[in-house]
Amino acid sequence: MKKIVSLLLAASLCVFALVGCGGGSETASYNLNDIVAAVEKANPVSNPRDVDDNFIQLDMLLTPDNIEEYAGKVSNDQGNSALIVAIKVVEGKASAVEEELNAYKTSISTGGLYAEFADMEAMAADARIVVKGDYAVMVVANTEGADYAEIDTALDEALK
Numbered sequence: 001m002k003k004i005v006s007l008l009l010a011a012s013l014c015v016f017a018l019v020g021c022g023g024g025s026e027t028a029s030y031n032l033n034d035i036v037a038a039v040e041k042a043n044p045v046s047n048p049r050d051v052d053d054n055f056i057q058l059d060m061l062l063t064p065d066n067i068e069e070y071a072g073k074v075s076n077d078q079g080n081s082a083l084i085v086a087i088k089v090v091e092g093k094a095s096a097v098e099e100e101l102n103a104y105k106t107s108i109s110t111g112g113l114y115a116e117f118a119d120m121e122a123m124a125a126d127a128r129i130v131v132k133g134d135y136a137v138m139v140v141a142n143t144e145g146a147d148y149a150e151i152d153t154a155l156d157e158a159l160k
Contacts, residue, residue, distance in 0.1 A: 030086075030158070032070065032087070034158065035071070035086040036071050036072055036073060036086050038154050039084045039151060040084060042151045045075050046142065047075055047076040047080075048082075050072070051073065059104075060104045061100060061104060063096065063100065068090055070085060070087045071086050079116065079117070081120035082143075083140040084137075085139075088135060089134045091134055094136060105140075110125075120143055
């Protein structure tokens with residue numbers, strides 16, 4: 001009888017151990033272009049151009065070794081602040097990328113050089129940076145009436 005109880009206890013412990021190991025380590029996987037498209041519905045990018053390596057490295061000053069892939073759009077209109085960038089970060093580098101995105105946000109929101117760019121700087125000051133697992137998204141609202149509440153909703157939906 002004691003052997004049966006011991007075997008049952010051991011078996012149940014094994015089952016619980018396997019159940020405990022199975023769940024939480026999975027991270028969500030997202031299509032970067034889908035994220036950009038979902039956010040663009042709430043934050044249209046006028047005269048858009050795709051974010052490229054030069055923009056990532058020279059404008060945003062992001063470290064390429066921390067990035068697996070990215071997608072994004074930025075307005076090609078000088079007076080429009082619209083920007084959407086979705087990044088698949090190298091595992092373990094999310095906080096480094098988030099720091100660099102925050103530094104970029106500061107750089108585009110505190111220039112104060114020209115009065116005609118005041119609207120752009122105001123929108124950039126409220127830019128959204130969302131990090132979820134190995135993904136980071138930065139959104140700057142356009143200067144044509146985009147609403148950050150709608151952008152927040154779009155981000156939440158895209159990163160479910």
